[in-house]
Amino acid sequence: MTIDFLPIHGGDLAAASARYGVARADWLDLSTGINPNPYPCGEIPAAAWQSLPDAASGDALVAAARHGYGIGNAAKVVAASGTQALIQWLPRLITAHDVAVVTPTYGEHAAAWAAVGAHVREVERIEEGDDADVLVVVNPNNPDGRAYEPLDLLRRAEDRARDGRWIVVDEAFCDVTPEISLAAKAGAEGLIVLRSFGKFFGLAGLRLGFALCPAEFGQHLEAAMGPWAVSGPAAAIGARALADDAWTAATRQALRGMAARMDDLLAEVGMTVIGGTDLFRLTHFADALPVYHGLARRGVLSRAFAARPGWLRFGLPADSEGFETFSLALRAAMAEAGTGAVSDPG
Numbered sequence: 001m002t003i004d005f006l007p008i009h010g011g012d013l014a015a016a017s018a019r020y021g022v023a024r025a026d027w028l029d030l031s032t033g034i035n036p037n038p039y040p041c042g043e044i045p046a047a048a049w050q051s052l053p054d055a056a057s058g059d060a061l062v063a064a065a066r067h068g069y070g071i072g073n074a075a076k077v078v079a080a081s082g083t084q085a086l087i088q089w090l091p092r093l094i095t096a097h098d099v100a101v102v103t104p105t106y107g108e109h110a111a112a113w114a115a116v117g118a119h120v121r122e123v124e125r126i127e128e129g130d131d132a133d134v135l136v137v138v139n140p141n142n143p144d145g146r147a148y149e150p151l152d153l154l155r156r157a158e159d160r161a162r163d164g165r166w167i168v169v170d171e172a173f174c175d176v177t178p179e180i181s182l183a184a185k186a187g188a189e190g191l192i193v194l195r196s197f198g199k200f201f202g203l204a205g206l207r208l209g210f211a212l213c214p215a216e217f218g219q220h221l222e223a224a225m226g227p228w229a230v231s232g233p234a235a236a237i238g239a240r241a242l243a244d245d246a247w248t249a250a251t252r253q254a255l256r257g258m259a260a261r262m263d264d265l266l267a268e269v270g271m272t273v274i275g276g277t278d279l280f281r282l283t284h285f286a287d288a289l290p291v292y293h294g295l296a297r298r299g300v301l302s303r304a305f306a307a308r309p310g311w312l313r314f315g316l317p318a319d320s321e322g323f324e325t326f327s328l329a330l331r332a333a334m335a336e337a338g339t340g341a342v343s344d345p346g
Helices: 013-020 046-050 055-069 083-093 108-115 150-161 215-225 232-242 245-268 288-297 320-337
Strands: 076-080 098-102 119-123 134-138 166-170 191-196 209-213 272-277 280-284 311-314
Touching: 013 288, 046 232, 055 076, 055 209, 055 232, 076 083, 076 215, 083 108, 083 166, 083 191, 083 209, 083 215, 098 108, 108 119, 108 134, 134 150, 150 166, 150 191, 209 215, 245 272, 245 280, 245 320, 288 311, 288 320
Parallel strands: 098 119, 098 134, 134 166, 166 191
Antiparallel strands: 076 209, 191 209, 272 280, 280 311
């Protein structure tokens, strides 16, 4: 088994099963930042399955998104089959020769712009991208949880709008930190905000995401995607979940407690948490890759990074049994690797 094999994204249990010989049903998947306790979908109306989505279902979904995310009236809200679809559409509608993506972050942003021939710069500080035609920022960032002040991002949007440039703010993990969201300011020229439904609501397979845009650009984006961009079941579940304030509040509190429990567990084995959100924790320690593979052989899938071999990211187990499984596997993997953690990420 080569130590340098790493997947590009988390969650690919089929590939992990083929590599490590663990049955798909036996994995404890901590490789994503998806809520392990999903929103209860309940019964889906038969019409959502049997009929093409109509304007009424789309309007209900957008109204719920405005409520759930606190979106201002100035924004055009465009729903799509996942934020990934929107990430791939934006470069086809915005002419940009020079694109700056603040990294390390979700790799599909850079890939989407590069695919249309744009010159993509991966910059470590947001200031390094201020001169680009398009600046892409993930807030809070994946995988390190780095957060940006919303007023600073809004100022950058205002500056860029003066000469027809853009800032794209991906708020995929912002449900756990709504205080830093730009949703209330969406609609401002030069600013596009992306929201992902599946992570916080634990329904990534539903494929639902939103772009919050200035009105004219939003109309172009909606037209480009064509009719029925969101399935009937996704619209029905999304509208129900985004209007459920009680579930949202309880889930934020629960995830906060689960993230704290993960911090305690990692500290017990000597791992240093260097970042994250309430949906995932990022660690840095010696011999991270051997531990990654050791965990996988024991049926626990985490997320490692080829460009930063000292990093491991962990999602959250769903319950106490999952935490115990993870704890036992982690201790065994670390003992097998003969590793000790370091407190300085270097």
